[in-house]
Amino acid sequence: MTQTLNFVALLGRALISACSTLGNVALFALVGVSHLVRPPFQFRQFWRHFIEIAYFSLPVVALTALFTGMVLALQSFTGFSRFNAESAIASVVVLSVTRELGPVLAGLMVAGRIGAAVAAELGTMRVTDQIDALTTLSTDPMKYLVAPRLLAATLAMPLLVLVADILGVLGGYLIGTVKLGFVSETYLSNSWNVLQTMDVVSGLVKAAVFGFIIALMGAWCGYNSKGGAQGVGQATTRAVVASSILILALDYVITEAFFSR
């Protein structure tokens, strides 16, 4: 009996703490976003992070997308040839890449790159009193550290995903024409005809949401880290894990919202 009660109590505590964390994260996000519409604006900070995310993540995201497109074409060929459905490869590649693989894979790569970096930087600033120092130097740390990162990631991710979309399709095209013997024009017109605006738009919306989530989790975990180098390490791990899981979960939610009818 007591064991059951203990278990229920444990469950209740876990639920309450999960809810309170969720509330705190939401509040944190709200405060961060509110600083985006209240002057003074931190253009310099925004630009620094935008370049860091959009430009310096480009190689990683580009390579991921290119190889994913190539593998996708190759794998679908092996599978589809059993049903004599090879002609569908072009459309499979272009739809999977723009709707799903572009945003999700770019999101996961950027979560590893930027989410970790944000958490580590803010975490170090927290444990070395730099965040407190900002407050004493007439600067709101939420405005200076968090808001620009949120905006930069939200705007940079769609750009990255646009590049990922193009390179993913290019990867499929390369394998299709060079290795699988498709005619170049047919492959391209197949891809182009099946593609609808909504496919690309949904992918870009996902990208923006994922970007926001990556910056938010990185900032939240870093901002609230404590306990020296070890704490910063934990914050970094937590940021990457949390944003990766959220990316996959929200991917489902957004897909459901766009395409379930």
Add this chain to the structure above:
Amino acid sequence: MSAVSDRGAESSTPKIRLRGLRKAFGDKVVLDGVDLDVRAGHSMVILGGSGSGKSVTIKCILGLITPDSGLIEIDGRDVGKMSHREREAILDRTGMLFQNGALFDSLPVWENVCFKLLAQKRITRAQARDKAAEALAQVGLAASVGDLSPAELSGGMQKRVALARAVAAQPDIIFFDEPTTGLDPIMGAVIDGLIVDCVQRLGATAFSITHDMASARRIGDDAAMIHKGRIIWAGSAQTLGDTGNEMVDQFARGEREGPIQMELRK
């Protein structure tokens, strides 16, 4: 030599007034009812053993840590009842030297030094370099240091840059958490001179933590000692070592035997 001087009629409201300040981390009580007055335009030195809650006291006054209970007044006004904006206005006039420097390592030294002036838009970025060179000269650093990143500096240099940053905006109230720790004796004296200068020339109120008794006598008008979360003595900094309070005298003279127990085991 000493900072003690007659600065005319004393205004009755202290610059900073603490009453019954309490703070515990978990079940560890750090501040257990701190009462303290800091006179406007004077320099207060806080002494106390390592881990006795000196830094926590400063962070409470600055609002970086929320105390569990107690009153904090600045210029006679309760900080706890102030709006966000009013608190910001006070922080705008406050400088703080953190114990570990807390320099922004993503910014070069000159931007660190002029951070507050830039944030308040009191100078342009073009003017900031000259201003930084000036502030660095005050703490005995060459202007070329301004282009380095904080990670490229020695510990003592970082401390001095942090000090330059704390006083660059000519604050009204300045907190120094161990300003001379980690500096050589001569540079320590230079920094002490800078602190005295801030108080005497600019009329600022200084609140310093130090473990160095010579420095305490040089920079302090008043002194107080914190022990086990309470202020156990407050008086003139000049009497340190000869206050008549056995604990303070033991501390000031650095004696091993005395009423303050060496708590090696916890």
